[in-house]
Amino acid sequence: MPIIWSAYLSFFSAYNTVTPTEFVGLGNYLDMVRDPAFRSSLGTFVVFAIFIVPTTFALSLGTALLVARTRVMQSFFRSVFFLPVACSYVVAALIWKMSIFSGVRFGLANTILGWLGRDTVPFLSVTHPPWYWLVIVTARLWLQIGFYMILFLAALQRISPTLYEAAAIDGARGWQVFRWITLPMLRPTSTAVTLLLLINAFQAFDEFFNILSTFGTYPPYARPPLVYLYYTALGQGQDFGHGSAGAVILTLIIAIVAVVQGRLTGIGRAAD
């Protein structure tokens, strides 16, 4: 329902109003595609996804493998890695921005750098080098690893022990077992996790908004699609026409990803 209305609105010029009169056809779409800020928001998403998707995948799988093989204190470790799932992006942004990566001396990162005899680093106020990526990526890693670790753990537990026994009899060791037994058996989960990570990265908003904005203003760089859309549709201009066109474009992108996901993982088949 909102999507249909959005498609309707996207053909009109609608500033500050939701009942527009001036029909502009595909004009809004052309504007969006031509708008360098919109294109750069897609670029920001790509850069962000290149950082976050493989790192989260590798670290959550690694953690799951380690936790799965632990006997003593297994539930302790599992709980510790899972605990950040209870935290919101706002709380994480707050800790990261104000305490760990605070640009002044009392921040944890700068305190440690100070002990090592280094200068303080202004993590969030410079763009060269873009330290803010470190802040954003680590915050999201902390929040997400536990979630995906649980998915990998569940999948690891479903692998039949007889497979491992057979591999042991055949003389397979460590890495070989992982490469030829564990990894192939995890494939459905791995595909699902990758696509979930991708879709979540596409929707990134909370931590960008809370870490990077100061005193109610947001820097012109590092605006992923939803942040861009937020400022277009709900910022000064209240430009719902362009905002709706943007929403339609993003929905289409997600839909394409989702269809590919359906083909790859067979969600549609499982539903039958």
Next chain:
Amino acid sequence: MAIVQDRSQRAGAIGRYAALGLGALLFLIPFYLLVRNALMRDLDLTAPDWYWLPPHWQWSNLQGVFDDPAVPMGRALLNSVAISVVQTVGVLVLSGLAGYGLARIPYRHANAVFYTITATLLIPAAVTFVPSFVLVSSLGWISTLRGLIVPGLFQALATFLFRQFFLSFPKEIEEAAQIDGLSYWGVFWRVVVPNSGGFVAAIGTITFIGSWNAFLWPLVIGRDPDSWTVQIALSTYLTAQKVDLAQLFMAALVAILPLLVMFLFLQRWIVEGVERTGIAGD
């Protein structure tokens, strides 16, 4: 040979525990900072010297959080509780009923309805916040609890999961109940629900967490301070011109405390909720 293997196994175990221990330490640091900062005085927190523990335990920060006239934290907590509770109950009842209907009641357009729901399931709600905002604002629901709650009352994902779950519910029990004279409605409430406790708890906890931590939608709808949720109140604090840092951290601690308590007692269901929602249809 046996000894060599034994030794390398032990080395592996030590390495594993070292890696896990280091990881756990890194994961706990943010919680440590949160608690430490919340109980410090602002001047100690911003001092050039590092304190592992607050040199002066400032418990009055807790009072300060609720006394700040600029950020109505008490009201925000009430809003968050109301929104999360109503949304969780709403999702459980509506998606539960819809899922049961789709799984068990044969009617003409059941498949069409089901495919529409699965299609919307794949499009995350966040991406459509502009059109949803337009819709809600044309209803005049900006800055109201209705505007915050209603769009989250029905969840395609939960409906889908409930349907899958009910499909695997033993049909014989339901048929026995029907022979005893119960309608679909009666079977659902008296037979199916009482025997689905674990699943309901899993979906319920995960819905509650999502609702409590939601940010984008409350930001878009909650224009008026009276309609702020805890997350929006925190975010406003965070981007304010001047702020008492220690109090800010105390506010954050207050904001996550309900969920941490939930974690202590309900972790089992949360884990199950993650497993079920993470890989739908698996």
